[in-house]
Amino acid sequence: MDVSYGDEVAEFAGNAATLVARHWGRAGAAPTGELDRLWDVGAVHGWFDLGGTDALAAAVAVTRELGRAACPLPVLDAFVATRLFAANIGLAGAIGDGGIRVATALPGGGPDEAEVGADCLIEAGDAATHVMRLPFGGGPVGLYRIMAAEPVEGLAMPRWSRARLGPALAYSAISADRTDRVVALLRLGLAVRAFGAAERAATSALAHARARTRFDARVGAFGAVRERAVNGRIELDAGDLLIADAVRRYAEGGTDWVIAVELAVAHVRRIAPRLRADVHHPPLSADCCDEHEAPWLFRRVHADLACLGGFGSPGGEVADRLLDDDPHTGAELPEPRLGPDGDALRKALSKVVVGRQTCPPTVGDPGDDPDAVAELAEHGWFALGWSAAHGGSGGTPAERFALRQEVCRHRLPVVDALATATLFGGPIARHGTPEQRARLLPAIRRGALRIAPAYRAVREEFDPAAVRVDAVRDDAGDWTLTGDRLWTADAHRARYLWLAARTQPGAAALRAAVTVFLVPLDAPGIRVRAYRTAAGEAGSDVLLDRVRVPDTARIGAVHGGWEVITDTFAADSAVAGDVAATLHRGLVDLLALLRAGPGAASAAGARGSAARAAVTELAVRIQAVRLLAAAAVCTPGADDGAARLHALAAGALGGELAADFGAMVLELLGPAAALGTGTTAEGVFGHGLRESPTESLGGGGDLRRGLLARAMGLPVRV
Numbered sequence: 001m002d003v004s005y006g007d008e009v010a011e012f013a014g015n016a017a018t019l020v021a022r023h024w025g026r027a028g029a030a031p032t033g034e035l036d037r038l039w040d041v042g043a044v045h046g047w048f049d050l051g052g053t054d055a056l057a058a059a060v061a062v063t064r065e066l067g068r069a070a071c072p073l074p075v076l077d078a079f080v081a082t083r084l085f086a087a088n089i090g091l092a093g094a095i096g097d098g099g100i101r102v103a104t105a106l107p108g109g110g111p112d113e114a115e116v117g118a119d120c121l122i123e124a125g126d127a128a129t130h131v132m133r134l135p136f137g138g139g140p141v142g143l144y145r146i147m148a149a150e151p152v153e154g155l156a157m158p159r160w161s162r163a164r165l166g167p168a169l170a171y172s173a174i175s176a177d178r179t180d181r182v183v184a185l186l187r188l189g190l191a192v193r194a195f196g197a198a199e200r201a202a203t204s205a206l207a208h209a210r211a212r213t214r215f216d217a218r219v220g221a222f223g224a225v226r227e228r229a230v231n232g233r234i235e236l237d238a239g240d241l242l243i244a245d246a247v248r249r250y251a252e253g254g255t256d257w258v259i260a261v262e263l264a265v266a267h268v269r270r271i272a273p274r275l276r277a278d279v280h281h282p283p284l285s286a287d288c289c290d291e292h293e294a295p296w297l298f299r300r301v302h303a304d305l306a307c308l309g310g311f312g313s314p315g316g317e318v319a320d321r322l323l324d325d326d327p328h329t330g331a332e333l334p335e336p337r338l339g340p341d342g343d344a345l346r347k348a349l350s351k352v353v354v355g356r357q358t359c360p361p362t363v364g365d366p367g368d369d370p371d372a373v374a375e376l377a378e379h380g381w382f383a384l385g386w387s388a389a390h391g392g393s394g395g396t397p398a399e400r401f402a403l404r405q406e407v408c409r410h411r412l413p414v415v416d417a418l419a420t421a422t423l424f425g426g427p428i429a430r431h432g433t434p435e436q437r438a439r440l441l442p443a444i445r446r447g448a449l450r451i452a453p454a455y456r457a458v459r460e461e462f463d464p465a466a467v468r469v470d471a472v473r474d475d476a477g478d479w480t481l482t483g484d485r486l487w488t489a490d491a492h493r494a495r496y497l498w499l500a501a502r503t504q505p506g507a508a509a510l511r512a513a514v515t516v517f518l519v520p521l522d523a524p525g526i527r528v529r530a531y532r533t534a535a536g537e538a539g540s541d542v543l544l545d546r547v548r549v550p551d552t553a554r555i556g557a558v559h560g561g562w563e564v565i566t567d568t569f570a571a572d573s574a575v576a577g578d579v580a581a582t583l584h585r586g587l588v589d590l591l592a593l594l595r596a597g598p599g600a601a602s603a604a605g606a607r608g609s610a611a612r613a614a615v616t617e618l619a620v621r622i623q624a625v626r627l628l629a630a631a632a633v634c635t636p637g638a639d640d641g642a643a644r645l646h647a648l649a650a651g652a653l654g655g656e657l658a659a660d661f662g663a664m665v666l667e668l669l670g671p672a673a674a675l676g677t678g679t680t681a682e683g684v685f686g687h688g689l690r691e692s693p694t695e696s697l698g699g700g701g702d703l704r705r706g707l708l709a710r711a712m713g714l715p716v717r718v
Helices: 007-023 035-044 047-053 056-068 075-084 089-096 176-211 223-252 257-279 294-310 318-324 339-353 370-378 397-410 415-431 434-445 561-569 578-595 598-604 610-634 640-674 682-698 701-711
Strands: 102-104 119-122 130-133 139-151 161-174 451-454 469-473 479-488 496-502 514-520 526-532 538-549
Touching: 007 035, 007 056, 035 047, 047 056, 047 075, 047 089, 056 075, 056 176, 056 223, 056 294, 075 089, 075 102, 075 130, 075 176, 119 130, 130 161, 161 176, 176 223, 176 257, 176 294, 223 257, 223 610, 223 640, 223 701, 257 294, 257 318, 257 610, 318 578, 318 610, 339 397, 339 610, 370 415, 397 415, 397 578, 397 610, 415 434, 415 451, 415 561, 451 479, 469 496, 479 496, 479 514, 496 561, 514 538, 514 561, 578 610, 578 640, 598 610, 598 640, 610 640, 640 701
Parallel strands: 102 130, 451 496
Antiparallel strands: 119 161, 130 139, 139 161, 469 479, 479 538, 496 514, 526 538
């Protein structure tokens, strides 16, 4: 799916796609396409004048369409050149109308200092008229006439050219800081073009997986194919959001757009080669011969990635900016935009956090802090999402998301109270009886009630429809519940168990035969066996042996439990970012430790080290999950289906990241990550490493990927 930058930009991109298809063709045209003709067409339609209005969103949208056709028309080069030479109105106008056609000198293709007769490598050499060369340490930018251009053999198609430079047409002096910003824009252009090409190849492969058969089965029904397709879709959606975030921050004129660009660039560099391998991996590949577009698309991908590898950012990549911008604080990951409501609540909660003791993760299970719970309850934050008629505070999905994000990030000790409010307050308000609402909601609003969910049988995959509890109604209207062992993480502190029971034995459709009950954990016949995980978390097996409950324990209609369950899981959008918020705080702690002194900082190594590459990967993956989760609840105009897919993707990617985070920190810090207590070592990193299996397994990652596969139109597993 494409992230919209607004109706005007979407229309501009649609027109560009039509023009590229008409005057260039598909990716298979790469060896023979006429860049010269397309340059004229693009100039007529304003592609090369976008720098004059600083319309980066439109330039990025066109560049992405060009990538989908494996076309290297240098729209971002013209954007940058127009910005740099804006004071020379005649020159900027000539770039805009196509009279001067600018290509940037590629890295490693010649001497840094240009002079008459020197040569350099360029893209689009058979159509460009001038070369722009950048001084990476600051200084004069030169715009040189091309005297001659000879194609050179190599990976790129159309071929790169070796251009011999003539006299400089103009110079523009820029500072080192501005050079950093200019290079960031050029790197973004390369990344967006590679992303568009990889996306087109993945989309083609997905269509192949839906339609083609092998061994009398649809290709997309094979487990390995589904996994590759779903993982690719998640990574592409994350790339959409990272690119859109960078463009949006540029338009806002803040200082954080450059690191947002570098996050998007690093994501593309990480996922594009993997998508190439997946798309060309039988049986997902549609074809690998030259008549098919995939080989040409990936020649485009790898040519652009090669330039990104050599076109280094003067200010450093993501890890460099996070570690080096300031010896004490460094840069920070940009905060996802949560809209006016979400941002306002985040600001309000930050005032509560100031001066309050937070609760770093430790071995053990301390539970909530009554004072912190009381303070949040005073603001009505546990009742967000309920109507005022039910004693709620109203509130938008963005506010509920912001609340959970800040609680996780600041490790406020209110997790149990917030979990009950988020998961069960709304369903009780909407499906409960007047008596249930009057009895339960005030206690939930105060943070004084704990409810433990129990949907999953021990040793079974997380699936609320796989009910293992039977409920039989007697003549008095009461119910007797009998069931296999259920698993829950919270029964040791909870007052009630929230479970689904089969109330119509033998029904063909499980979802039509399920009813939800709220069962007191002290009811006769309930046996709870508590245990602790390796991370020190408390869990429980719950056995129901002829547990008798009144009909007042039922939530919603008889056989209407699936509606209640679906409503409960609607909160998945609000909780989708919990793992990312927690890991973001872990990254903040890691960066603080790496900046703490010469001994600790040496663990990150110098620029270009493997350790810094690992920090970059962690930061990019965390930011991707944060943006996916935020998009699930905070994207204006997004429909419920799109929001649900973003939430599923955030949950699946977040669980995988949680499983990797601790191991990557151990690799970075060595024994220091496994020693000590508090917020700098064992309290954060060791605990997270031990807890990571519950994040990836207990979080329903397989279920989420299965739902995503279904939404993508892939066949049912064979």
